[in-house]
Amino acid sequence: MCTTSLTDSTSLSILGTPDRVWVIGSIHADIDKLFAIHDDLLTKIQKGDKIVYTGNYIGYGFAPKETIEELLTFRRLVLSIPGFLPEDIIYLRGSQEEMLNKLFELPFASDPETVYLWMLGNGLSSTLDGFDLDRHDGLYAARSGVMGMCRWTGKVREALRSIAGYDKFMAHLKRAAHTDKNIETPMLFVNAGIDLNKPLNSQGDNFWWAKKNFRDIHKAYDPFSRVVRGYDPDHKGVYVNGVTATIDGGCGFGGTLACAAFDHGSELVDLIEA
Numbered sequence: 001m002c003t004t005s006l007t008d009s010t011s012l013s014i015l016g017t018p019d020r021v022w023v024i025g026s027i028h029a030d031i032d033k034l035f036a037i038h039d040d041l042l043t044k045i046q047k048g049d050k051i052v053y054t055g056n057y058i059g060y061g062f063a064p065k066e067t068i069e070e071l072l073t074f075r076r077l078v079l080s081i082p083g084f085l086p087e088d089i090i091y092l093r094g095s096q097e098e099m100l101n102k103l104f105e106l107p108f109a110s111d112p113e114t115v116y117l118w119m120l121g122n123g124l125s126s127t128l129d130g131f132d133l134d135r136h137d138g139l140y141a142a143r144s145g146v147m148g149m150c151r152w153t154g155k156v157r158e159a160l161r162s163i164a165g166y167d168k169f170m171a172h173l174k175r176a177a178h179t180d181k182n183i184e185t186p187m188l189f190v191n192a193g194i195d196l197n198k199p200l201n202s203q204g205d206n207f208w209w210a211k212k213n214f215r216d217i218h219k220a221y222d223p224f225s226r227v228v229r230g231y232d233p234d235h236k237g238v239y240v241n242g243v244t245a246t247i248d249g250g251c252g253f254g255g256t257l258a259c260a261a262f263d264h265g266s267e268l269v270d271l272i273e274a
Contacts, residue, residue: 018179020263022049027056027067030252030257033251045081057071059123090189093175095123176203185265188227192231214229214232227245228260229246258272
C-alpha cells in the first residue's frame with residue numbers, strides 16, 4: 001500500500017503570556033552547533049519561559065538523525081526541570097520538513113523525476129545520505145512508475161522511523177506560534193515569512209516558502225507587534241527592526257546557529273550564537 005505524508009500538522013500554537021520566548025533558528029542538521037546552543041540555553045531558561053524551534057531541523061547538513069534525537073533528548077531534559085510543561089516547548093514545521101512531507105506524495109506527482117531532482121538540490125540530498133539512503137535509488141524509482149516510487153518511499157519511511165519518537169515528533173510540528181493576541185505586544189513566530197495581505201489562517205505555504213522581502217517589512221502585521229522568523233533564504237544573518245526579526249545566523253551554510261530571547265514586550269533581550 002502506498003501512503004502519502006507522515007503528518008498533516010495544520011495547527012497554530014498559542015503560547016499565552018510567557019516571560020520570555022527563546023527562539024532557535026534553522027539548524028540544518030548541524031549537530032555540533034545544536035549541542036552548543038542547548039548547553040548554553042540550559043543555563044539561561046527559567047520557569048515562565050517558552051522555547052520555540054522554528055523548523056529546518058534537517059536539510060543540507062549530514063546529521064539529520066542525530067539532530068532529531070538531540071531535539072527529543074533536550075526536550076526530556078527541560079521537562080525534568082521543575083515548573084516546565086510539555087506545552088513550553090514548541091516545534092514549527094520548516095521548509096525542509098514540508099519538503100520531506102511532500103516526498104511521500106511523489107508517487108502521485110505528474111512529473112516525479114523533476115520534482116525529486118529539485119528536492120535533491122534543495123536540501124534533501126544530504127538528508128537521504130544521513131539516513132544511509134541512496135539518492136540514486138529514488139531517481140530510478142521515479143522513472144519506474146507509481147509502484148516503484150511507492151516501494152522506495154516506503155523504504156524512506158522505514159528509515160525515518162528508526163528514530164524513536166519520530167512519528168510523534170513530526171505529527172506535533174506546528175505551522176506557526178504566537179503569544180496571546182490580547183496582550184499589548186503580541187508576537188508571531190514563523191519559519192520563513194508571511195504574506196502581509198493575507199490573514200493568519202490563510203497564509204498556507206507562505207510560512208515556509210516565503211517571498212524574499214521579509215527584511216523590507218516595516219509595517220506591523222496586525223495584531224502582532226513583531227513577526228519573528230528562523231530562516232532567511234538569502235543567508236544575510238541575524239536582523240532585527242521595529243516589527244520583524246530574523247534569527248538565522250546561516251547554520252548549514254557556513255554560519256552560526258542563533259538563539260534569541262524576546263521579553264513580553266517583544267524586545268530582544270538576549271542572543272546566543274554557536
